[in-house]
Amino acid sequence: MKEIAHAAANQPWKPFLCQQTFDGEDAAEVVIENRRSAGHSSNGDGRSCGTFGELLQGQLSNGSASCGAHFLVTMPIALFARAYFMPIAGTRCVTVYPPHKVKAQRLAEDLVLALGVSGGNLVLESELPEGKGLASSSADLVATARSIASSFKRRVRTSLIEKLMAKIEPSDGVMYPGVVAYQQRSCRLLSFLGQMPPLAIVGIDEGGILETVAYDRQRGEISTRQRAQYQELLDRARTAIPQGDTASIGKIATASALLHQERVPKEYLNSMLKVSEEVGALGVIVAHSGTVIGILLDRTACDFPRKLQSVVDQIARFNNSPRIYLTMH
Template sequence: MSQETAGLRPRPSREGSAGTGVGTAFGTFGELLQGVLPEEDGDFLVTLPVARWTMATYRHDPRSREVQVHPAGKTKALQLARTIGKLAARKTGAATGGTLHVNSVIPEGKGLASSSADLVATARAVGQALRVEMPPSRIERLLAEIEPTDGVLYPAIVAFHHRSVRLRDVLGTLPVMAVVGIDEGGSVDTVDFNRLPKPFTLADRHEYARLLDRLSCAVRRRDLAEVGRVATRSAQMNQLLRHKWSLEPMREICREVGGLGVAVAHSGTTLGILLDTRDPSYTQRVSEAARACGELAGGVTVYRTLSFANRLARNGPTACVEA
């Protein structure tokens, strides 16, 4: 039987205690769409935020210039904390050392934006503790020096240039969906993956542009059926780059249970069936999907997507042609 993701958002105090900063960031279930557009710097993705979180806490020690991180393996978060500390020290001349704790319920190496969430939460925590403003544009610049990054610093569904770490567009928000997810096993290093040449033709790139237009309009219309169709097509096109043996069986399960479509971690190991939680038959559909996915791959996790209030597309509505 599936297990419903607990993943409740932490509730730190707004300001933290004196000399202490707290930051959070959500993860994603892969991407609704990921590919390459015809233009220069064409690598992009569209986020699928889910209720899985990272919390970072930074305790500033004004007597120290050293930064420690727990767990010790969070080396990228440590690198970022040190960089922000240097920014603060240039302004004040004071010691900016301290201890960074990174706590996450996002599995690593699966394509769920665990590393991006660690870094965004760290930037917010260290910036708060050292009184360094951390608007999204600054976080983007800092993260670009470390690795390709997902768009989890924005509370919305966004189109994001992950290689150059740059926002393309804020698409908006959607009603809550469930994602009945499986894991094919193993792990993927995001940095190594993004060094791979993309085997997409110019025709593929133009198709990605059309898919992005379709998805942008679907989010603005809150059209979950169209969102599912775009996500499924993106998963199919990604087979050229990172093949998933379970994609076609997952598509068949999706059809059998009346799901919206299949979303994948394009640079990871996870796949999931999208379901509308408002559907009167949702309970039956999610149970059937979890049972069938369990028979296919063993362990199953049910994620919940995040819905954001009062979020509008940055560039305003575009002309959306009805399908």
């Protein structure tokens, strides 16, 4: 199985080490990177990674600095959305391909208006299936913004992109490199947590599609007791991720999956927990607003190839299409 051989390679795979980023400086909202290029444009491209669900997602206690905010902690994976923008002088409209990517079209037209530049044609390609909890929509939007910024050689403040994305849907925070704690409803950064250590996720899709906006409207509030638990898990993540503490990362993901089970229950959660325990994996991770669930493994462990094969074999007993995902690090 090629995926297993690739995931078990001795050297960690590090695609796109130099991630595209927006400008975080508190200067002008839009800065021309090279004034001599003002008014000139060319075809631009941009990309964004997706996530495998979330390491952690919930709501914080009212006594926290974020005042009871709904939040998530990202789990970036090496699957990407890519956008290609071809400007057409004299228009502010954007035509998107494939045409059902209406969220990306809206973001593109709003950004074109904000920058005062021309519209054009936008082509999107993605390795991320839609409606599964892999941040496909957020990755489309971020890749779109990056392609337009690239086309006009502009440096754009992250806060502008977040403002435009917040008008469209909750975001997964993939505009930032590394792992972040993020307020998905308001599209605001809580904190950088560092880089995820090299992990593999053996994931399955339980089927169906979960639409982000509809889910966010109906999920309701979280109890005071559970908010305290989420606050504790976030505090633990703020220590575990910078330290590369894979055991703690696995426990945090598992705890969040169990806490969320009553809201979006996963049919195979107990089965995946059993496999994780029998193999000695780090734990389980879920898409809290999606359909995928996975088992976490440490790629740097000496027994990783054996554990990986064992997890795949055991999952195949109840799901015939497990897939291996690699974290960005």
